[in-house]
Amino acid sequence: MLTEQEALELLDNVEWRLSHLYKIKTKEKKLQILVPNKVQEHYRRERTNKDIILKARQLGVSTEKLIEYLDDTISHRNTNTAIIAHRREKVQSLFEIVKLAFEKLPSQLKPRVSYDNRNELTFPDLNSKIYVTMDTRAEMVHNLHISEIDFMRNPESILLAALESVPIDGRISIESTANGIGILYDLWTDEKSEFKKHFYNWLWDKSYRIKTDKGFDELREEYKQLAQQYGLIPDAPERFEMDKEQLSFYISKIRRHRKMVVQEYPLTDLEAFITSGRTVFSANDLQKHQPIEPLEVRYGNLQIWEYPLKGFFYTIGVDTSEGLGQDNAIIDVLNAYTGYQAAEMATNDIAPDELARYVILIGKYYNNGLIVPEINGSGISTLDKIKYVYGNIYQRRTIDTRTKEQRQSLGWKTTGLTKPRLVNDLEEAIREQYITINSKDTLNECKTFARTEESNKHGYGAEGSKKDDRVIALGLAYQGIKYVPHMKAPKSEAQKRLEEYVKAKKLEAMFPERTPVITARDRHKQFIRLRDKYKT
Numbered sequence: 001m002l003t004e005q006e007a008l009e010l011l012d013n014v015e016w017r018l019s020h021l022y023k024i025k026t027k028e029k030k031l032q033i034l035v036p037n038k039v040q041e042h043y044r045r046e047r048t049n050k051d052i053i054l055k056a057r058q059l060g061v062s063t064e065k066l067i068e069y070l071d072d073t074i075s076h077r078n079t080n081t082a083i084i085a086h087r088r089e090k091v092q093s094l095f096e097i098v099k100l101a102f103e104k105l106p107s108q109l110k111p112r113v114s115y116d117n118r119n120e121l122t123f124p125d126l127n128s129k130i131y132v133t134m135d136t137r138a139e140m141v142h143n144l145h146i147s148e149i150d151f152m153r154n155p156e157s158i159l160l161a162a163l164e165s166v167p168i169d170g171r172i173s174i175e176s177t178a179n180g181i182g183i184l185y186d187l188w189t190d191e192k193s194e195f196k197k198h199f200y201n202w203l204w205d206k207s208y209r210i211k212t213d214k215g216f217d218e219l220r221e222e223y224k225q226l227a228q229q230y231g232l233i234p235d236a237p238e239r240f241e242m243d244k245e246q247l248s249f250y251i252s253k254i255r256r257h258r259k260m261v262v263q264e265y266p267l268t269d270l271e272a273f274i275t276s277g278r279t280v281f282s283a284n285d286l287q288k289h290q291p292i293e294p295l296e297v298r299y300g301n302l303q304i305w306e307y308p309l310k311g312f313f314y315t316i317g318v319d320t321s322e323g324l325g326q327d328n329a330i331i332d333v334l335n336a337y338t339g340y341q342a343a344e345m346a347t348n349d350i351a352p353d354e355l356a357r358y359v360i361l362i363g364k365y366y367n368n369g370l371i372v373p374e375i376n377g378s379g380i381s382t383l384d385k386i387k388y389v390y391g392n393i394y395q396r397r398t399i400d401t402r403t404k405e406q407r408q409s410l411g412w413k414t415t416g417l418t419k420p421r422l423v424n425d426l427e428e429a430i431r432e433q434y435i436t437i438n439s440k441d442t443l444n445e446c447k448t449f450a451r452t453e454e455s456n457k458h459g460y461g462a463e464g465s466k467k468d469d470r471v472i473a474l475g476l477a478y479q480g481i482k483y484v485p486h487m488k489a490p491k492s493e494a495q496k497r498l499e500e501y502v503k504a505k506k507l508e509a510m511f512p513e514r515t516p517v518i519t520a521r522d523r524h525k526q527f528i529r530l531r532d533k534y535k536t
Helices: 004-011 014-020 038-046 061-075 088-103 155-164 183-189 216-230 244-264 269-273 352-365 379-386 418-431 440-447 469-483 493-510 520-535
Strands: 023-025 031-033 050-055 080-084 120-123 128-133 143-147 171-176 196-200 296-298 302-304 314-319 329-335 341-347 370-373 395-399 406-410 449-451 460-462
Touching (some): 004 014, 061 080, 061 143, 080 155, 088 128, 216 244, 314 352, 314 379, 341 440, 352 370, 352 379, 370 379, 370 469, 418 469, 440 469
Parallel strands (some): 314 370
Antiparallel strands (some): 023 031, 314 329, 395 406, 449 460
16 A cells, blocks of 8 residues: 555656556557557657657557647646647547546546537646647647648648747657658658657567468568569568568558558658659668768869779769759769769759869869760750860760751750650669669659659659759769770779789790790790691
8 A cells, every 4th residue: 555655756757647547448449558568668768859750550659649748738737738630530539539548537636627629628727728630729839749740731831830839848749650752751851850750660569460370481482572573671571580470460461552561561761751652763772772971072062982993984974953042953973884973063053054164174083984964954055065175975866857867966865755764774773783872862862753744854753842953963874884885894903913923824834945925936836836736
């Protein structure tokens, strides 16, 4: 039996209250005290006042935040708590969680409540309230939870208004499954964000498993075929240490959701976002390329990952812009022998003719590499400046409209026929690792590069307001590699010396009486010796 002092100490402990006082309705249709599951337990240890939670379906994150904020609301005076839902029907279901948890509290712990509003609990004696809505009101909010932000109609405007309603020391949590490349992706990838990021994949839930009579090896082979068909992580069972019941569950979800399984049941955060079915580059293929810091940055924005190697050939893709501070102009350099991304320059404030100076400078620096400029729009101005002082420029075949004869024209022209070739070739190069991408910004643009119906994009472009300039420049550089004849990588000095040594040793064995230097007479004598040998 607890003493009064011990009971007061327990009631004063937030973590104890959250795990012993509030009741919820479970998946099994039972009413029971909220005993934190693995996700809820981990989140309680890691939470801050500003959190973003990216998750698989039905892990209990919303319930956890609603109970946490309800507890804070009835434990402190003058506290306003707002829960923002993404759909009208979800407003009611989320409020039912709050209402049930409050009503099932021991009566002596419940403050006086008023039900003035359908989806609001007001506590007059505390001057506090908690409500569920689809947007915030024009009032201060001390606890704010936004549920499924990636599925809201106008998430940017809702988020802006909601965040501004919270004081500096207030609490904000944003929780959602991913819905392609949207506002949640922007928040998640913002390295300077004030929010702490938490990711929970479906493996955190112990109930996500299906009993099966199949062996693990049989299930793994079944999964490999599905992974190849839908672009999933090929070694997921081994990498994530699944048991056969988890793998059986995952296979069942793949068969139901197909490509969209990575939205509902993601294994990695990157996989969660690339779900639309329109994205060109799969999450699994992009994970083969890991960004690294450049060796040097020149001219303010030229990142260098490889200095020019003697005897090596380079290709330089150039995607131009108007230089008006909007789209970027990109210069991308690939080692033609290894496919290694050697350098990248991005700028949005350099005019097309001035950009030509940087293109020429970088081209000469990288062993007079092959320049592949896109000539659509402002690209013509850039090409006009390059072609009079630089000779190694990509040429395409065209048909003279007057004579109907084939001729060579400078630069790459993007059309409804050539863009699919550029994109498909680049997709293969990334998937098969014919090239190595070092730029973090390029990889980010690849994640949002998708098939589109927009007429001015020739079938492909960035999703939403994202950019694709780096993708195009990289594709142009790769077309340069395909354009030049097949070449072997130059031999190093060590390789050359070794081959000369081996050759000299062979000559010594063939002509022991002579020096390794062989003359035409020596070759003739050897021929006579071999001829006489085989005559006898």
